[in-house]
Amino acid sequence: MGKNLIELKNLTKSYNGVTAVDSINMTIREKEFVTLLGPSGCGKTTTLRMIGGFEDPDDGEILFEGRLLNNDPPYKRNINTVFQRYALFPHLNVFENVAFGLRIKKKSNEEIRLKVEKMLKMVDLEGFDKRNVDSLSGGQQQRVAIARALVNEPKLLLLDEPLGALDLKLRKEMQLELLDMQRSVGITFIYVTHDQEEALTMSDTIVVMNKGIIQQIGTPQDIYNEPVNRFVADFIGESNIIEANMIEDFRVHFDGSDFDCIDKGFRPDEPVDVVIRPEDIYLHSNPADGKIQGTVVSVVFKGVHYEMLIDDGNREYMVHNTTMFPVGSSVGMNVMPADIQVMKRKEEEPCEEE
Amino acid sequence: MKKAAKRIYMGLVFLFLYAPIILLIVYSFNSSKSRGQWGGFTLKWYAELLQDRQIKEALYFTIIIAVLATIISTIFGTLAAIGIHNMKRFPRSLSLNINNLPVLNPDIVTGVALMTLFISVNIQLGFVSMLIAHIVFCTPYVILAVLPKLRQLNRHIAEAAMDLGAKPSYALRKVIIPQITPGIISGALIAFTLSIDDFVISFFTAGTQVTNLSILIYSMAKRGVKPSINALSTIMFLTVLVLLLLINKKSDKGEELLL
Numbered sequence: 001m002g003k004n005l006i007e008l009k010n011l012t013k014s015y016n017g018v019t020a021v022d023s024i025n026m027t028i029r030e031k032e033f034v035t036l037l038g039p040s041g042c043g044k045t046t047t048l049r050m051i052g053g054f055e056d057p058d059d060g061e062i063l064f065e066g067r068l069l070n071n072d073p074p075y076k077r078n079i080n081t082v083f084q085r086y087a088l089f090p091h092l093n094v095f096e097n098v099a100f101g102l103r104i105k106k107k108s109n110e111e112i113r114l115k116v117e118k119m120l121k122m123v124d125l126e127g128f129d130k131r132n133v134d135s136l137s138g139g140q141q142q143r144v145a146i147a148r149a150l151v152n153e154p155k156l157l158l159l160d161e162p163l164g165a166l167d168l169k170l171r172k173e174m175q176l177e178l179l180d181m182q183r184s185v186g187i188t189f190i191y192v193t194h195d196q197e198e199a200l201t202m203s204d205t206i207v208v209m210n211k212g213i214i215q216q217i218g219t220p221q222d223i224y225n226e227p228v229n230r231f232v233a234d235f236i237g238e239s240n241i242i243e244a245n246m247i248e249d250f251r252v253h254f255d256g257s258d259f260d261c262i263d264k265g266f267r268p269d270e271p272v273d274v275v276i277r278p279e280d281i282y283l284h285s286n287p288a289d290g291k292i293q294g295t296v297v298s299v300v301f302k303g304v305h306y307e308m309l310i311d312d313g314n315r316e317y318m319v320h321n322t323t324m325f326p327v328g329s330s331v332g333m334n335v336m337p338a339d340i341q342v343m344k345r346k347e348e349e350p351c352e353e354e
Numbered sequence: 355m356k357k358a359a360k361r362i363y364m365g366l367v368f369l370f371l372y373a374p375i376i377l378l379i380v381y382s383f384n385s386s387k388s389r390g391q392w393g394g395f396t397l398k399w400y401a402e403l404l405q406d407r408q409i410k411e412a413l414y415f416t417i418i419i420a421v422l423a424t425i426i427s428t429i430f431g432t433l434a435a436i437g438i439h440n441m442k443r444f445p446r447s448l449s450l451n452i453n454n455l456p457v458l459n460p461d462i463v464t465g466v467a468l469m470t471l472f473i474s475v476n477i478q479l480g481f482v483s484m485l486i487a488h489i490v491f492c493t494p495y496v497i498l499a500v501l502p503k504l505r506q507l508n509r510h511i512a513e514a515a516m517d518l519g520a521k522p523s524y525a526l527r528k529v530i531i532p533q534i535t536p537g538i539i540s541g542a543l544i545a546f547t548l549s550i551d552d553f554v555i556s557f558f559t560a561g562t563q564v565t566n567l568s569i570l571i572y573s574m575a576k577r578g579v580k581p582s583i584n585a586l587s588t589i590m591f592l593t594v595l596v597l598l599l600l601i602n603k604k605s606d607k608g609e610e611l612l613l
Contacts, residue, residue: 054513074516081517087510091532101518152518 002030004066005188006051006156011060013046020046022212023060028190028205030155033182035191035199038209039235044192045084047209048158051190052081064156080149081158085165086141088133088148094120095129097144101152119147122181139170146178150185157182159191163198175201196236200224208232224277229343233275240281240317244274244342252342255314257291259335263342273343278307278320280339283331290332292317296325375591382584399585409586412570415481419566420549423488428542430489431496436530438497439504450501453494464491465558472559479561487559488549495548496541503537504530543601547594 006028013021021043028034036044049055051062053074062069069077080101089097095116096103102112120126123143128136133144142162149157162178163171179202182189193199199206200220208215208223208231216228227233230241244254249264254274266272287293294312301307305320310331317333325331382400386393403409438449456464468490472483507530508514515525531538553568560569567590574583 052513052517074513075519075521079517081514083510083514083517085508085510087508087514089511089514089529089533091529100515100520104519104524148518 004028005030005032005064007061007063008047008051009061009063011047011050011062012058013043013050013055014058019212021050021057024209024212024214026207026214026217028188030188031186033179033189033191033202033204035193035203035206036209037193037196037199037206037235038215039194041211042209043212044194044209045160046212048081048160048190048192051156052079052158053077078154079156079158080152080154081160082142082145082149082162084160084162086145086162088141088144090132090134092133093129094125094131094133094136094144097133098147098151100148105152115151116147119151122150122184123147124177138166139174142166142174146181150181150187154187156188156190159189161192161194163193163195171198178202200236208235210235226341227275227343229346230273230275233273233341233343238278238318238320240276240278240315242274242276242315243345244272246270246272246342250337252340255292255312259291259340260337261340261342262338263340266342266344271345273345275341275343276317276335276339278318279305280335281317281319281321282334282336283308283310283319283321283323283325284334285325285329285331287330287332290334292333294331294333296327296329296331299324299327378584379588379591381581382588384581384584387581399581400589402582403585403589406582408565409567409570409582412565412567415484415564416550416566416568419481419485419488420546422485423492423549424542424546427489427492427545428496428538431493431541431545432500432531432534432538434493435497435500435504436526439501453497456491457494457498461491461552461554462558465555468555469558479559480563484556484560484564484566487555488552491552491555492545492548495544496538499541499544500534500537503534507533540601543597547597547601551590551594 004027008024008026010023010025011021012019012023020041024043024047036047038044046055050057051069053069053072053076057070064077064079089100092100098116098119099112102115107115116129117126120128123146125140125143125147128140128144133141136144142165145162159178163174166174175198178189191199191202200223203220205217206220206223207217210231216223216232218226223232223236227236227239233239233241242254244252246263246266246269247253247258248268249266250261252259252261252263252272252274261274282290284290292312294310294317296308297311297316298309299306301324302320305322306324308319308321308325309316310319310333311317312333319333383395383397384393385396385398434453438446438453441449465487468483468487469479472479472486477483477486511529511533512522512525515529516522520528551568553572556566557569557572560566565573567586571583571586574580
């Protein structure tokens, strides 16, 4: 991946005294697919709108290829946006919607025709030129919105929950198509979503935000396997979050037992949070084979696996397993040291969901 | 039975509403000067209208004022509506209420107030003062006609245009205006209709030099209703009727465009 394209430095924005984005810092490289992920109201859309030029930051800098971008109006930025609910121009047909940016740049008719047709082909809308945008399905309108942005060959494409209005199946298809497009045109994407699965599927880098603060920046694997705090663990995927004590390096205590783990660097006896993903708990029909013993209290069939809640007297563990253990049966549970993710606990509870 | 009763009731309501106008139209074709009897069909009152210099002049003023007031109030009203639409919540509802006040205000109050204003700032009552007055009372209606169209716009559509490189003025011309055109046209038609049939405000602001049709009819009626007044009133009624039909057709079509 290439050199730095855009840098946010201490970017801050508040509305009527409520801080929407609180002094965030990040660097995005060329051709990177970055997802801003978080619950609604976490500041992700505000961040995107500041990059697009639709909101003025209260404080901080936006650097684009090293140049300060703060004071440029949207029409001077080499950045295009795919808006939530598309914001297509209903009085123009598909061709003219896509051609809009090129017409402003006063390109020749011939060049416009070639570029628009190429773009419509790329988004699989060949032959739709003359169609009214209102007559298109949600997925097709989505494609027009993407074509309308990409035809201008921006260095950076911003996407604000672009798949939010589509049904699940179409959304999954579009995720992969978008990813293909991003790879083939080689443009940096900043993608805003509240859908953690979407973020994991598509991103090179995920930025998890909550309450205007960046919680964690990392690859999907980092974010999923090594969440840095309770909020991230809870927001990305299903998880068991357990209050524990770090006895010493590589040794953590919870639910009456000591467990080996692979984390270090905590104070002796420091209170920590431990995350264990439901699929990382191994079940044994003989309770004595497990480090923790418990009783199955509920079973739900999820297709690929069974989701079981197992009570060990201290808490209920959520466990995913392809073998079903009936309600009421006693089981033993084990966890591999590498699957125990130890996180620093913050003094206040920083991350309840909004 | 019940259905028939409903229809009869409906018929009575419409008869009550339209009987005076129907009578007026019928009399405008009555060759007898007396109102009590039917003297046969004639178009002579209409012909008389065309020869009357006073009436032709009034017609001229009525139309020229209506056209100018429509154009100017449509421009003012559209720009104001766009401004109001983009305001924050509190100033927006405040502006809307201020805008609605003249709509609900009795015409006579508006008329007297405008006359007082013109006199106090030394604008001579005449063509200009009457034109200003018409612009004043038409503009709020244009705002009211344009605002709903703005509300139906996608919130991000102007941003999308600017995102694609459009300066704000280009976005306004190429994206916003084309989409609110149905609202602008119905606003203009309402303004035109209001302007040609206004009497009260015109009466107070026209002075003695300028006479429009409604003022003329009023002064003629004081000297006894001539059949030619019936003819003139019929023409005005039909003009307004046609405009109203146009407005309704336009707004129907506007709804269709949205679907």
